[in-house]
Amino acid sequence: MMTAKVESSSVSVGAQIRQDIIHGVHPPGGKLREAALAKQYEVSRIPIREALRALEAEGLVESRAYSGSMVAPSPTEDAEDLFEIRIVLESATAKRAAKRAAQQSSGEAPDDRWRAIRKEINEILDAGDIVIDQEHYEDLAVLNMRFHFAIAELSGSLSFVSLLRQISGKIEWLYSLNVTRRGPQAWPEHRDIIAAIDAGQQSKAAEVMARHVRRSRDSYFAMMAAQPEQSS
Numbered sequence: 001m002m003t004a005k006v007e008s009s010s011v012s013v014g015a016q017i018r019q020d021i022i023h024g025v026h027p028p029g030g031k032l033r034e035a036a037l038a039k040q041y042e043v044s045r046i047p048i049r050e051a052l053r054a055l056e057a058e059g060l061v062e063s064r065a066y067s068g069s070m071v072a073p074s075p076t077e078d079a080e081d082l083f084e085i086r087i088v089l090e091s092a093t094a095k096r097a098a099k100r101a102a103q104q105s106s107g108e109a110p111d112d113r114w115r116a117i118r119k120e121i122n123e124i125l126d127a128g129d130i131v132i133d134q135e136h137y138e139d140l141a142v143l144n145m146r147f148h149f150a151i152a153e154l155s156g157s158l159s160f161v162s163l164l165r166q167i168s169g170k171i172e173w174l175y176s177l178n179v180t181r182r183g184p185q186a187w188p189e190h191r192d193i194i195a196a197i198d199a200g201q202q203s204k205a206a207e208v209m210a211r212h213v214r215r216s217r218d219s220y221f222a223m224m225a226a227q228p229e230q231s232s
Contacts, residue, residue, distance in 0.1 A: 013041045014051030021060050021071055022141065022173045032061060032069040058169030075170035076177070076224070082170055083217035087210050089163055090148065094193060094209035095202045096155035102200030114154065121150045121194060128187045140183040141176040147190055151209075154197065174220060182219040186212065 017037070020026050032052060034045045041048070052069050055061040063069045075082060104114055124147050131139045145168055152161045175182070189212045196205040 011051075011054075013037075013043050013047050014054050016041060017051055018055060018058075018060060018169065018172075019142075021055070021169075022176050023138075026071050028071050028074045030071045032071060034069075055169065058165065059167060060169035060173070072170075075173045078170075079174055079220060079224075080217075082167060082174065083213060083220070085167060086171065086213045087217075089160065090151070090213055091206040091210040093152050093155045093157070093160045093164070094197060095206040096157055096160065097151055098197045098200050098202040098205035100154060100156050101197050102202075105200060114156075117150055117153050121147065121154075124150060125187075125190060125194070128190070132184050132187055137179045137183045138176070140179050140187065141172050144175055144183075144186070145172045151193070151197070175216070178216075178220045178223045181223055182216055185219070186216060189215070 017026070017032075026032065034048050034052070037048045037052075038045045052061050052063070056063055056069070059075075060072055061069050062072050100111075100114065104111065124143055128140060128143045128147075131137070131143065148171070149161070149164060149168070152164045155161075189208075193205065193208050193212060196208050
């Protein structure tokens with residue numbers, strides 16, 4: 001029972017630290033001391049330790065011998081590589097998800113878990129529509145990552161899910177930097193992706209997903225290129 005409580009606490013505090021890293025409360029390269037974090041988030045050091053391990057797996061935290069944990073460098077430094085990885089990984093994920101959708105439609109391999117994930121995707125998309133209508137764009141970063149994770153889960157590939165998890169923190173971080181500009185444009189594209197998947201159109205699902213990520217990449221670099229002009 002105690003273990004379950006610790007796990008629940010570490011997940012909860014991990015989500016808070018995650019958001020604080022993404023929003024700059026804990027800056028890149030900043031020290032993450034367990035005692036200070038435990039005091040700040042009002043928990044014991046055990047869930048903090050577990051949370052930092054989970055965030056390290058997502059690429060948001062780095063641990064070094066004799067130095068302890070610190071916030072990872074800003075993902076802007078390897079943004080180009082991250083987008084290229086996403087194009088390859090997520091187009092393959094969408095293609096696999098479309099193949100599984102066709103199997104579900106044919107009754108070839110009925111799967112209650114698949115249906116539950118597909119229902120969750122509808123809920124995520126509806127939640128995003130509300131966020132956009134209310135112009136609470138900061139909430140889109142979490143919803144965006146939930147959508148892409150759900151597509152990976154629809155694929156049924158543990159490898160795809162694991163690979164996406166390893167870069168998920170940096171993906172969300174990059175997305176949050178450009179969310180007001182790209183978010184309202186990107187969100188409707190998710191419905192195009194899921195429509196191709198539902199139709200079992202493997203090549204189209206891969207193509208639509210790749211185009212979606214490329215548009216996010218192009219928008220991000222356009223935003224970065226415009227920054228010096230805005231500050232001058």
